[in-house]
Amino acid sequence: MNADILSCHELTKSYGGVKAVTGASFAVGAGEIVGLVGPNGAGKSTIVDLIGGEQQPDSGQVLAGGVPLAGSPSRRARRAGLARTYQYPQVAGALTARDNIIVGGLARDLSSGLALLGTAVRGVVAPGGRALREEAGHIAARLGLHRIDRLAADLTLGELRLLEVARALLQHPRIALLDEPFAGLAADGIAGLSESIRTVAAGGTAVLLVDHNVDIVASMADRMVLMAGGTVVFDGAPRDCLASAEMQAVYFGTGQVDR
Ligand SMILES: Nc1ncnc2c1ncn2[C@@H]1O[C@H](COP(=O)(O)OP(=O)(O)OP(=O)(O)O)[C@@H](O)[C@H]1O
Structure with missing residues (x-):
């Protein structure tokens, strides 16, 4: 087992009276793909926001390489080499997909990057040198994102998701x-994205993959973390997770099938 690059220790978070996450702990090693699954409202996005710094925990810690990770998303990106995609893609529609990918990679600070982009006039901002622009093109092509010189505003939701992944990988x-990342993708998009995620993990990146599609996650992940009602109810090999009583209870026990 590789050293844990990312670990969550007893994370707890409430929104007003709603307990979103309670005492959640798990880790992701270098080069490991960990799938985080669970039905609607299980707490998955809250976990991602707590790791990314969009939210602060009420208690518990996020550690990167054993060091507590704190502060803003941009600080975490710089300190821990953390990149993320969002459930609802965050792009500057007035710029091309390629420029979105490059600016995201350069800025490593989505919020200030988007503030800059929001006021930018297309053509005035032409970020990155030739090498970076070409790398953006290669990453996008591997993902199956082919229309990268079109305005982001003209892309489909599936393409925007791939754009976000490309922006993350460029970092x-x-x-x-x-x-x-797989939501709304057609079969060829799923294939390209799966291959790219495996490639980036093979290079040593710790990947936390959150998706509703349990079958895709199980096919890619080294381990699966199953959440329900804000807590981690299973953490183990995908095959064991799929066969577990917890999985049955979470997805079938209540009559809810969320995949
Ligand atoms: N900003 C917020 N304010 C209030 N409640 C919130 C907020 N964000 C999440 N919650 C609540 O916290 C709980 C966990 O939500 P979260 O979005 O983390 O779950 P999830 O597993 O990502 O669900 P989904 O798969 O539907 O995105 C839910 O009950 C949700 O309604």
């Missing part, structure tokens, strides 16, 4: 948080 992250 050569040590930790990649991928929130629902």
Whole structure:
């Protein structure tokens, strides 16, 4: 087992009276793909936000390489080499897909990057040198994102998800948080994205993959973390997770089938 690059220790978070996450602990090693699954409201996105720094825990810690990770998303990106995608893609529609990928990679700070982009006039901002622009093209092509010189506003939701993944991969992250990257993708998009995620993990990146599609996650992950009602109810090999009583209870016990 590789050293844990990312670990969550007893994370707890409430929103007002709603307990979103309670005492959640798990780890992701270098080069490991860990799938985080669970039905609607299980707490998956809250976990990703706590790791990414969009939310702060009420208690518990996120550690990167054994060091507590704190502060803003941009600080975490710089300190821990953390890159993420969002459940609802965050892009600047007035720029091309390629420029979105490059600016995201350069800035490593989505919020200030988007503030900059929001006021940018297309053509005035032409970020990155030739090498970076070409690398963006290669990453996008591997993902199956082919229309990267079109405006982001003209892309489909599936393409925007791939754009976000490309932007994350261009940062050569040590930790990649991928929130629902497969949602809305056709079969060829799923294949390209799966291959790219495996490639980035093979390079040593710790990948936390959150998705509703349990079958895809199980086919890719080294381990699966199953959440329900804000707590981790199973952490282990995908085959064991799929066969577990916890999985049956979470997805079938209540009559809810969420995949
Ligand atoms: N900003 C918020 N304010 C209030 N409640 C929230 C907020 N974000 C999440 N919650 C609540 O916290 C709980 C966990 O939500 P979360 O989005 O983390 O779950 P999830 O597993 O990601 O669900 P989904 O798969 O539907 O995205 C839910 O009950 C949700 O309604």
